[in-house]
Amino acid sequence: MPSTLYTDISLLVTNDETLDKGLLGELEGAAFVEEDGHISWLGEKSQAPDADHRISLAGKTVLPGFVDSHAHLVFAGDRSVEFAARMSGESYSAGGIMNTVKATRAASDEELDEGIATRALEMYRSGITTFETKSGYGLNVADELRSVKLAVQHTEDVTFLGAHVIPDEYKSRPDEYVSLVIGEMLEACAPYSKWIDVFCDEGAFDYDQAKAILNSGIDAGLLPRIHANQFTSSRAVELAVELDCASADHLTHLTDKEIDLLANSKTVATLLPGAEFSTRSAYPDARRLFAAGAKVAIATDCNPGSSYTTSMPFCIAIAVRDMQFTIEQAIWSATMGGAKALQRDDIGSLSVGKVADFVVLDAPSYLHLAYRPGVDLISETVIAGTSIYRSNK
Numbered sequence: 001m002p003s004t005l006y007t008d009i010s011l012l013v014t015n016d017e018t019l020d021k022g023l024l025g026e027l028e029g030a031a032f033v034e035e036d037g038h039i040s041w042l043g044e045k046s047q048a049p050d051a052d053h054r055i056s057l058a059g060k061t062v063l064p065g066f067v068d069s070h071a072h073l074v075f076a077g078d079r080s081v082e083f084a085a086r087m088s089g090e091s092y093s094a095g096g097i098m099n100t101v102k103a104t105r106a107a108s109d110e111e112l113d114e115g116i117a118t119r120a121l122e123m124y125r126s127g128i129t130t131f132e133t134k135s136g137y138g139l140n141v142a143d144e145l146r147s148v149k150l151a152v153q154h155t156e157d158v159t160f161l162g163a164h165v166i167p168d169e170y171k172s173r174p175d176e177y178v179s180l181v182i183g184e185m186l187e188a189c190a191p192y193s194k195w196i197d198v199f200c201d202e203g204a205f206d207y208d209q210a211k212a213i214l215n216s217g218i219d220a221g222l223l224p225r226i227h228a229n230q231f232t233s234s235r236a237v238e239l240a241v242e243l244d245c246a247s248a249d250h251l252t253h254l255t256d257k258e259i260d261l262l263a264n265s266k267t268v269a270t271l272l273p274g275a276e277f278s279t280r281s282a283y284p285d286a287r288r289l290f291a292a293g294a295k296v297a298i299a300t301d302c303n304p305g306s307s308y309t310t311s312m313p314f315c316i317a318i319a320v321r322d323m324q325f326t327i328e329q330a331i332w333s334a335t336m337g338g339a340k341a342l343q344r345d346d347i348g349s350l351s352v353g354k355v356a357d358f359v360v361l362d363a364p365s366y367l368h369l370a371y372r373p374g375v376d377l378i379s380e381t382v383i384a385g386t387s388i389y390r391s392n393k
Contacts, residue, residue, distance in 0.1 A: 003040065004385070005051035006062070007031035010364050013063035014042070015336045015349035023328045024063075024366070025349075034356040037384035042352060060379060061366055063331065064350050065129025065357035066312040067338025070249050070270055070299035072161075073119045073133040073154070074147040076111055077103025079304045086280060096305045097137070097165045104137040104147075113150050119302060120154050122310035124389045127359035127378045128300075130338070130347055134197055136161030141185050148192040157342055159195035160186065160222065163213045165204050178209050182216035190220045195246070199227040200236035207235040214243055223343070229253045230275070241265040247297065247341040252276065252284050263292035268341040270297040271333075273318035274307035283322040290329060297337030298330060317373035327370045356385040362393065 012032070014025035021027065031045035041049055077100050104112070116133070123131055133155055135147035144162050151158045162181040170177035186196075196217025200210035204227070214224045224243050228236030230250035237258040240248035248262065249270040262269050269289050276283045289296050298319050301307040309315065312334050319325040325333065339348025346355050360380040361368065368377055381389040 001036040002053065003033050003035040003051040004053040004055060005031060005033050005048055006055050006057055007045045007048055008056040008058040009045070009062050010057070010059050011061045011366065012350070013061070013331065013335075013366055014351055015064055015332060016351045023332055032350065034385040037356055037386075039350055039352050039354050039356050042350065057360060059364060061361040061363055061368075062350075062358055063361065063366055064335040064348055065359050065381065065383065066127045066334045067297075067342065067344070067348050068123060068128045068131040068299050068302075068312060069157075069247060069268075069297055069338040069341035070272060070301050071123075071131055071133045072136060072301070072303035073116045073131075074112055074135055074151050075100050075104050075137045075304055076107035076115060077304060079308075082305065083278060083308070086278070098168055100137045100304050101139050101167060105140070105143050109146060109150060112147070113153070116150060116154050119310050121389075123300075123302075123312075124381050124383075125378060126311040126313055127381055128310070128312050129357040129359070129381060129383045130157070130342070130344070131155055132157035132159060132195070132342060134159040134161040134164075135189065135193075136164035136197075138162075139164065139167040141180070141188055144185055145188045145192075148189045152192045156194065158193045159197045159225065160189040160193040160217065161197045161199075162186070162189065163198040163205055163210070165199060174209070178205075178212060182213055186216055186220055190217075190222060193222055195225050196220075196222040197225045197227060200239060201227060201229065201234060201250075202231040207239055210236065211239055211243070214239070214245070218243070225249065225341075229258070233258065237261055240267045246343050249299070249301075250275065252281055254284060254288070256288075259288055259292045259294065262289065263294040268295045268297050268337065270299050270337075270341050271319065271323060272299055272301035272307060273315045273323060274309045275301050276322070277318055278307050278309075286319065286323045286325045286329065295337065295340055296329070296333045297341040298325075298333040299338060299341070313369050313377065314373070317370045320370040321373075327367055330370065331366050356382060358382050362391065
C-alpha cells in the first residue's frame with residue numbers, strides 16, 4: 001500500500017501518555033507516516049523515513065479526530081419554535097420529544113436517510129471522525145426498526161433507544177410500554193444495534209424500569225449506556241456503575257457520592273455542553289469529576305430539541321468557558337474521552353498502530369479551538385488515511 005508522510009507540523013497532539021509530554025502528548029516539529037489507514041511511524045520530522053507521498057502542514061496543528069459518543073441523528077422535523085420559547089424564559093422538559101416522534105413517524109425512509117447523511121457531513125466538517133447515533137424518535141416497533149436499519153448504514157456505533165420516553169399512547173400504561181421495549185422492539189432492533197440506552201430521569205424511566213430495559217439489552221448481546229441526571233439527581237448513576245455501563249451521559253446534577261461512584265468505576269462521565277447551552281440550564285462543574293479521577297468525555301448530543309449542533313469545536317469552547325474544563329482537558333475529552341466512552345482503543349490518539357483518524361487545524365495551536373469560538377478552523381478531516389473534508393480557504 002502507498003504511504004504518506006505528513007511533515008512540518010507546527011504542533012502534534014498525540015494523546016500518547018507514554019511520551020511524558022503532558023495530558024495531550026504534545027510534539028512540536030513532528031511528522032508521521034500513514035500507511036494502509038494506520039499510523040506506521042511518528043516522531044521528529046528530522047528522523048522521518050521516506051514515503052511514497054509527502055504533505056507539508058507548515059504552521060498547522062494536527063490532533064486526533066474528534067469522537068462523538070452521544071448523538072441523535074435519526075429524526076425529522078424542526079423544533080426551533082421551542083428553542084425560541086426557551087430563550088424567552090420557558091423551561092425545558094422531556095415532553096417535547098414527542099413532537100419529534102410525530103414528525104419522524106410521518107417521514108419517509110429517504111427523508112430520514114438524507115437527514116442522517118447531511119448531519120454526518122456537518123460532523124466531518126467540524127473534525128468529528130467517529131460518531132455514535134441513537135434511535136429513539138420512533139417509539140414503536142416499525143419506526144424504531146427502520147431507525148436503526150438506516151443508522152447502521154452510516155456508523156457501526158448504533159444505539160437502540162426505544163426507552164427514550166414513554167410515548168403518548170402508553171402514558172397511562174407505562175409498564176406495557178416497557179414490556180414492548182424489552183420484548184418485540186428489542187428483538188427487532190438488536191441485530192442492527194451495538195448499544196442499548198435508556199433515559200433514566202424525571203419524566204422518563206425510573207430505576208427499576210431502566211434496569212429491566214438495560215438488562216434485557218445485555219441479555220440480547222448489546223452493550224449498555226445511559227442518559228443520567230439531566231433534570232435531577234436520581235439513581236441513574238448508581239445503575240450505570242452497577243451494570244458497568246460504558247458511559248453515563250448528561251450528568252447535569254451530581255452529588256459527591258455519585259462522583260465517587262463514577263471515579264471508582266469503568267463508566268465514562270460524558271458531559272453534553274450543547275444541551276445546557278440550548279436549554280439555559282446550569283452547567284455541571286467538570287473540575288469535580290477530574291479532581292475525583294473520573295474519566296470524562298464531551299459529546300455534541302446533536303438532537304432537534306435540546307442541542308441542535310454538530311460542532312465539536314463549539315462544544316469544546318463551551319466546556320472551557322462554562323463547565324470549567326482546562327483547554328487540554330476539553331481536547332482530551334473530545335478525543336480520547338469519546339473513544340473510551342465507545343470502548344475503542346484504536347482511535348482517539350495518534351501513535352504507531354492506531355487508525356489514521358486526524359484533524360488538521362488552520363491554527364498554530366489547539367488553544368485556538370477555545371480562544372476563537374465560532375471560527376471555522378478545520379482545514380482537513382481524515383478518516384483511516386482518506387481525506388473526507390478539506391476546507392476551501
